[in-house]
Amino acid sequence: MIKKLSVFILAVTLLLSCLPMMSVHAANNAIAKLPGNSNPLIDHKLGADPYALVYNGRVYIYMSSDAYVYNSDGTVKDNDFSALNKINVISSADMVNWTDHGAIPVAGYNNANNGTGIAKWASLSWAPSVAHKNINGKDKFFLYFANGASGIGVLTADTPIGPWKDPLGKALVTQSTAGMSGVTWLFDPAALVDDDGTGYLYVGGGIPNTSDPASIANPKTARVLKLGTDMTSIVGSAVTIDAPYMFEDSGIHKYNGKYYYSYCINFSGTHPSSYPAGEIGYMVSNSPMGPFTYKGHFLKNPSTFFGVGGNNHHAVFNFNNQWYVVYHAQTVSKAVLGAGKGYRSPHINKLVHNADGTIQEVQGNMAGISQLANLNPYNRTEAETIGWNAGITTEVSQATGGPTNNLDVTNIHNGDWIAVGNADFGSGGAKTFKANVASNVGGKIEIRLDSATGALVGTLDVSSTGGTQTWKEVETTVSNATGVHKVFLVFTGTGTKNLFNIDYWQFTPNTAGATRVEAENMTLGGTYAGKISSPFNGVALYANNDYSAYTQYFANSTHSISVRGASNNSGTARVDLQIGGTTVGSFYFTGTTPTVQTLSNINHPTGNQEVKLIVTTDNGTWDAYVDYLEIN
Template structure:
């Protein structure tokens, strides 16, 4: 991203140094996502054509890799989409703090992505969509993308953030696929996995003849294809969706038993009022393959909200029983360039249904979604988890122990900062702070509450570690950090080069105990054999696949560590799933009859009042699972 153009004058900095609890350096300004707002989702990089997947208490947003393209004189030119050969990924448990998972190097043809492209046959990767499906007991993820406007490819993974592989070595859908004849632009995929596990792929767009009014009104270039059980094959022939004034941007979701197909209206000719140019319209059907009936529209062109237009791209999703729409707008580029120049950034706003199933007009804005859960500062938090920031960038890191495609925060200069929304320090508060850093220069991290000039609760001195990818964990004391606050990490130092890189951070609480224990015999037991036992401990016995125990727990924030004490009735391995709010978040395994304690660390899950279940899984009766207690650790 572009760095700030200037610092405050030295005299102002000296004035600040005379004030109590203030930095000697002036904090720089955020670009487009201002503290307190939730849109755009990020402003340290760009992202277009967003699609949202919800999994295990997190929202994952996948985007085309918009990036600034430069003229020979160094000025930024209009977006020519030449950088769209990767997929950018971010995720959040609270809709404000988004973790940057970097870019998936999708396209591999002609040495794209420096020869590291996954799909060697593809030159581009536009407008991704992602599905999750459990196949043979294994969670699988499927990323569909457009190779420009010429076909649809698919990548697979066992995780929503990769690593990804190309299972076919070629496009999944081309113009030669049955039923695809007549599609002008074969791009913009959207995917739905129905309640019965069947997958459907929606794609297409364009106008066959822009000088013909009938062709503009009914292009008939949208298609739906049934996917095979493997999600990487096509069953039968594609079906045409007669979407009036169709241009691009297929979307699909299911609400109250109805299938909602949504898309962007075209910009050609004269439109009746029911089909406003460049807005998102929708159709409904009782079947995933149609026929679909036009209903109305619900998302205006971004120009209406932000004063800069361009194309309109969206996806509708449900998270924690609330409906949302993710879309793009040229808000970051407009702030930086004065004109969007076609460079796009992701936004999310609420989507509301009327009692008759119609959708209300979405109100796009910079406020976005209020934070829905507090962040836990007492677990490892990736530095690239960002609510707001000023001046920084992210990069792929060599630091170990992080997620797939781990990133660090870099391009750190004096006065830059990274902020986190609503972290809950609890009543006992934090006593220490540690961070994993790498540096050849050094500097300081000021830990401030609620603003970049807010209460200073600690300062971490960062010295040279011997290299920008030579990592060292360092620690400092913290005081007066209690309750719920935004956290601002303000970076200070001298010189004009990168002060240091930041991999992760974590606070430590002064509380003597930060956990909750629930005894198995106090849970509600259900199943064919579940019951209380007294040996090998006071607890509960599970049998086969149907037994479970349950209780209700309130979670203030969405990540905890869980430990379960249990045993198997035989030398075989007994497995017990942990489910929170109807989502399986992990599995405990016990081998042998001697009780042991098994741990699931840093598990993301839904917040608020949730049903917690321990569910026996296995082979229907050759062993029993014995459970003593479950600890929920902060």
């Protein structure tokens, strides 16, 4: 979101920041995502046409780069989509705290994105879709995007957040691609990688002749194409999907062996009640290339839920054995401008398949999804990992040691704040808090629990570091931070300039001994992995590569690690411990009585590493129950 918007939003609070060190009761207000709610996913920037990718225990959301466009007099005009030449990316492990990964500068034609655009032939990047496939033993990621309504391009990367490259140097799908004749709008891609590794791409939309009522009911402008094994080529000819009243927004997911093609029903003409205008309809097939049969609709237009409508764009995904739909609504722009003006923001709500395979109507709301797992405050947390915020923005950071496309939190003024949900300090509590900061001005960070005016457990003094990208780690003591709490970092200072920037923050525990992570708070993966309440509150991992995982920051390279677990039978269950993708040892649990097993003096990489407990074989071993993991 450009700086001009930040000034617009914060006009009143910047005037207040001229006063000497305000009390915490002057903390500024969130824009649209209120503490305790999970929708919209973010409100410090916009994002439209969201698409979800689940990978390695995280949900990644890719979005068209909606950003406010201004009239010559400085007022915000209706969205003309001219800013949609990038793809915004966020991710989360818990569906509340979202890490901002910045924008992918996709379009590069005519010096778009100030010459940094990746696809030099493309002038726009609308409605992304992302797929993951293991090719020759290596994970690969494919970002499909629309160059306006004229064609589909593809970028590739080795991680979900890049860096990205253009493997073709041209569009993947155009009007001249076999089978694409008759498609009015060649946009809105949706990718599917089937169980056998074959990729498919669903595209299209529009009404071929608005003066012909028959073309409204059966526009026949949706297509499915089979992708080559490289995911960057087309095999054969596109096949028409006869989607009734199809307008735009192709979606695809697979459930119980059936293929669900979903799309936005058009707004034109007179509709039968089974095809409600502007809602998401869906069709089902036994084959990824059809034919598909219309079954109903499951997501009303955003106007039904939020009082402001516009187009309807969605993607269905499964995370930790629960189905969801991500969609956009003009909730942030309505809060900022008083009217949506066509600017959109991402939301997620649950989606439920009935026993007969039909889909229940989704209930859109601001509450969203409850936090799925507690955040570990003793791990390094990127400051741009945000549950809720007031006043701030994010920017590209020059700080080292962060993720690809590292960002920092900036535009910080007196009374602004950032917060995360459900951080688990444990019974021993936190001893210190540190943050990596850069500043020409300085100020303070008040560390508060549960709200911006909640219990003050520590205050960090931030002095000038000599520059807004000159980074220094500073630390302070904290007290009375135990148990599970929201954590609010409230910023105070004087003057009208940006007080400081923040790269990351981290607590240290009081106890020099063990850090315990409950298995039920980890990310689960595999076909049958699930939570249990007996013989303890934990997880069941079945002997077919089911796993539980989380990310741990290691300052040192040697630790002793213990796991409490049991077998689900009288036999012995083997649970492998992986750190950073390498197996460093195995735990063996015999019988159903829980025991604690320990691996001593394990050597492993430092920094942020994925810690995974995985049942890797069904070769005569038994399924395992896991209670917790403890690091000493």
